[in-house]
Amino acid sequence: MDRRTFVLLSASLLTSSFLPGENKTGQQSKSDAASGKTEDDKRPIIAMVIYPEFTALDLVGPYQFLSALTDYRVVIVAEKVGPVVTDTGMSIYAEQSFEECPKNVAVVFLPGGTSGTIAAMKNASLKRFVAEKAKTAKYVTSVCTGSLILASIGILEGRRATCHWLVRDKLSRFGVKPVNQRVVEDGKCITGAGVSAGLDLGLVLIEKLAGKEYAKQCQLWFEYDPKPMFDSGSPEKARKQDVSMLQNMVTEFRVEIEKLAKSSKRK
């Protein structure tokens, strides 16, 4: 086991080999990744779905951990292949379109955002892709307001889930039970709280897909031993005035979510 783990980790974490041209993992070559080409990799897919104005860290937190799995292939999927602009300006490249994404999707993942997420909740082709892949996926996952997209599709109906603390309560408008917890698991659905919770979700998913020991080794590799200089990362710990200030900032966002909840009820 330890020998196997070593080989797996070595292969996975040191994909960037010192021997040029060598491909230790069977992962698609880097130029293929950039160009969005498909190739002969038959491993189950972790489909990380992106859309205009998603939040970069929502994606990259879990992405970094999930990329350490050797028995799965992480693919960034969007409506079209090419750069997708996040809500802060950084562009991340989508390797595959919804049409190109292979059938064997083991994990579906959705990042959050604000107005971009509202648009995604109205995007029929994104919702169709997620709904279809979710049927056969082993896990359906999200970070931050990504859970609102899953909720709007009906995937979380009757389940426990989490979301960014500022709009977590809105999950109930889609028949979902909001839970105040960093990562919430209910059956095949695993949701993470706001933005930075993606790192904790990533670790949970590694544990599910490759076991506890491998997850711990990845935590050590990524030196995930967080030490924020302040302790204001949740509304329970932050100053009351900061909590109210941020609540005021999302009034319009909450109205938009509410509208979508109402229209989804009518259907």
Next chain:
Amino acid sequence: MDRRTFVLLSASLLTSSFLPGENKTGQQSKSDAASGKTEDDKRPIIAMVIYPEFTALDLVGPYQFLSALTDYRVVIVAEKVGPVVTDTGMSIYAEQSFEECPKNVAVVFLPGGTSGTIAAMKNASLKRFVAEKAKTAKYVTSVCTGSLILASIGILEGRRATCHWLVRDKLSRFGVKPVNQRVVEDGKCITGAGVSAGLDLGLVLIEKLAGKEYAKQCQLWFEYDPKPMFDSGSPEKARKQDVSMLQNMVTEFRVEIEKLAKSSKRK
């Protein structure tokens, strides 16, 4: 102050306005960001330097926090404009080339990696850019093995700094004092530990550039209240066998660093 903070945070964090076309922040428009065009924004620059096979989370952790600063403009800079492939296959778009990057760089940032970082330490144009901007920058910063690039340029000479735990000791080969700490500050140089330490570095930089209260508000916005399911994120906490296993994996990487240290001594 609270009113000002509110306006700043609102502008910064809700750039993705619900009113289409409105630009609350003066940030470059999203299409400009994607196309790498320059524009009329005169704010001081936070230049986040990327290179082939850097580690995605090293960049995106601090990027997410720094993007919340309204008085600074975050720019992803590389040798050429266009997608840069990380060490796990994801491509992130460089908005500006070294030549295009404006003079008013307030913060220089370098992510780490493994073989890609070795290549960066040998890349004359990258080193020239970083050395030049570091002279006038307010802060010179890094995450993970990014500090080895700074060290190879001589920027950290005689200073205290940190790095990924697996190669932290190698800093001393470049005349730098290695410190076992999540974020290390020595004068204008602020370095973070391995990969996920970028989130903690981001918070430190926000505190420096916009004050303690703003940093706490950002921590709450990004819900940075980490709760990893295991506590194996440092060699002091992890199982001894995992520590040795990972140490064995980087033997070749350490040899490459050593070679660079020797050749830099000869100059």
